[in-house]
Amino acid sequence: MPYVPINLPSGVYKNGTEMQAKGRWHDCNLVRWNEGAMQPIRGWTQRGTATTIGKARRMRTWTDNSNNRRTAVGTSSRLYIYAEDGTQHDITPLNFTTGFDDATVGTGFGNFTYGTANYGTQRPDGGTLIPATTWSLDNWGEYLVGCSNRDGKVYQWTGLTNTKAALITQAPTSNQAIVVTEERALMLIGAGGDRKRIQWSDLEDNTDWTPSATNQSGSFNITGAGELLNGIRVRGQILILSTVDAYAASYVGLPFVYSVDRVGSNCGVASTNSSVATDSFCCWFGRGGFFIYDGVVKPLLSDVSDYVFSDFNSSQRSKVYGFNNSANSEIWWFYPSSSSNEVDRYVAWNYKENHWIVGELARTCASDKGTFENPIMVGADNKLYEHETGYTYTGESTGVFAESAPYQIDQPQGRLMNVLSVIPDEKTLGDVTATFKVRNYPTSPEISYGAFTLTNPTDVRFKAREVKFRIDTARNTDWRVGIMQMFVKAGGERG
16 A cells, blocks of 8 residues: 555544544644635735724625715724725714723622622622623615614614714614614614513614504514524524524514514524524524524534634623625634633634634624625724735734644554655645654654655655644645645554
8 A cells, every 4th residue: 555645524623632533634724625625715905004993893894875885893982984995984973882892790889689798898700791892783775773782772874974873763772782674674682671672663664663553663572591682684584592592583564563483492692793694594603502593493513613612711702703704605703712802713614515614813803795805804903804815914923724633544454654755736836835743652752744845746754653744835825735645655563
């Protein structure tokens, strides 16, 4: 058996131990797979020069009736509109209540039940978790409508960059989130300060909120556990997610207008903006796992859930943000690792090929391509970026790479093998380097060989039972790596 193919399935596997990922890719950064070939995720460029005041927690892009491409960004203290060239306009409503960049545990006055502990006594560090301030943004025709969960009021911006977003008259206050339904009702989630209440305006009139015989406004209170966090359009319904359950609101007309049914239990969403809808399903980053709704709520099985949720700063879960990177059939989530108070990582699911990737990238919100040619994101540095463009990775320090778990060279016998050379399967030789990390037993010391600049063939020379294979970018270009081969000879039984 002189030639051994390095044929690893697409995506990474990071559940359990490294040995459980045997024969799979085990780690990566800024790398994806397409039809079995590994390639780099494209880079980014800054869009405009402006920065935000406060951390951005929601963005939306759309084209107005005059074909102006708009980008809206909501932060803890501002609401911005960006022109096509990245010019920033502050449209923050008057008397807007500023929120918080970070989630905090409330331990002061008002965060415990009346009469808890003696007056003047410091409360224990176990009060109510006050989330980071997030926004929900949507379109009412060409107008922008939005609500900050801290401020709670509902605002509308009519398209003039020299005017502020204005309060929608008669709309309830102290709301958690908003969503515009397909029937053109403005629906409030956690309406009027009641975190179990859903309320909607009359159809085509977001100023009419009082039910009557001549309109279709109304409300509904859920009876399940948990607090409502968000609503999202999916498959002709509004999927409403709480910290515990999932509900589907369907339009049925008068007299009830919307019928609300519980469609999932123990599937709570992590944050206001961690659910992502496509044409056929919705999935979300939950409280300990991923979930999907395609008419029925079920767990979304993941090859990386153990890695993500065992190293996740759950106290900052309100910052989790998801979006559909549709050009690559990927759902991305940005989240804070356990060692960070701010978003510093991503996890993504390729729903076309059903595999997962992970990496490090500090982006606090994002919007898919469509309005613009490429996705638009906001960094933790408060700057606006256009992504999936070129191969420049400004501010990135981890590198562009993929590394396998241990790969048994001689299958199934497990003999020591002399690896003499590698025959690369690379689009253009020299675009990547290869490193081999070898050991004879699971507890043996690991020895690295390389990095090798690949030629055809590449002389490597080492002996091992198992090898970990690592690919690193050598040139920032559109490289491809497929199924490489190792030229081996039996090396005996001792080593």
